[in-house]
Amino acid sequence: MAAHDVMPDVELFQPLTVEDAVALAERLGGNGWILAGGQDTYGWLKDRAKQPTTMVDLGSIESLQGIEETRSGIRIGAMTTLRDLSRHPTIRDHYALLAEAADQVASPQIRNQGTIGGNVAQDTRCWYYRRGLACYRAGGNICYADTPDGMNREHAIFGASRCVAVSPSDTATALVALDATMVIQSSNGTRSIPAERFFVSPAVNITHMTVLRDGDILTHIELPDTWAGADFYFEKVADRNVWDFALVSIAGAMRIEGGTIRQARFVCGAVECVPRRLIEVERAVIGKPRNEATANSVAALASRDAQPLNYNQFKAPLMENLVKRALRA
Secondary structure, eight states: OOGGGSOOOOEEEOOSSHHHHHHHHHHHGGGEEEESSOTTHHHHHHHTSOOOSEEEEOTTOGGGSOEEEETTEEEEETTOBHHHHHHOHHHHHHOHHHHHHHHTSSOHHHHHHOBHHHHHHOOOOOHHHHTTOOOGGGTSSOOSSSSTTOOOTTSOSSOOBSBOOOOOOHHHHHHHHTTOEEEEEETTEEEEEEHHHHBOOTTTOTTOSBSOOTTOEEEEEEEEGGGTTOEEEEEEEOSSSSSOOOSEEEEEEEEEETTEEEEEEEEEESSSSSOEEOHHHHHHHTTSBSSHHHHHHHGGGGGTTOOOOTTOTTHHHHHHHHHHHHHHO
16 A cells, blocks of 8 residues: 555544643644544645644633624634535524535535635645645745646735745635634634734745644634625635635625615735735725626725736736626626
């Protein structure tokens, strides 16, 4: 049997409380691997690109599962599966943007096992990096995707800083659009971070996609009632309808009064290392009707300052078209 067909030896811990999980994460440090749904983890193990010696499985911690209403919105356990999230009546009725994004992840089988916490914390899918090449993100001194011969169709057109990889999370764009808060626990206590700052660019830290560090555990995601019941739009463009990552996606939230847009948030995925807020578009639509004329007048703002690579020039006009579709719907 080939070596890659055999699971590597890994010590497994299955704590029952967040406190025990945090203690293990603190003690193990860089040798520990926090396991959520496992969909990203097992790919790393199969390819031998990463070889953790110890795993901390969060699957038995009941307090990290489920969705509850709070005085100011919704609180989602990080171990809530994508399937449960997409089908939860409160999420579907009041935060349909997130339900739709969760329902677009991969395939039904993946959504049955994958979790919201794992989806936002997963590593980039750049194939050069995933295959263990010594690129900048892996500690080397080159970005293989950003070379004259690099294959970069799926990579960034904004925010490149040595690395041009993008965040693969479908739910991340919706969470940023909904102004979510990520709750993180460590041995130093609990801290809450806006979703927009949870994801980090390579200019901030080229070896991490999020603010999570050794000893940190994402425990919950909080949605404020700010955008509950708003007009939403989500669309993901991918090569295949299932089991594929976005080429470009958009998550939009709008408050419309008397036919006029009073508030707006637009976020694109797969165009930058982090979910990209379209702030210029948001400002431009305030006070305007949600119609064809508005869509046509602001769409070009979405791709302003884009710097496409050899094979992903299509992403800029695709962003503009998605903005138009969000405003026409």
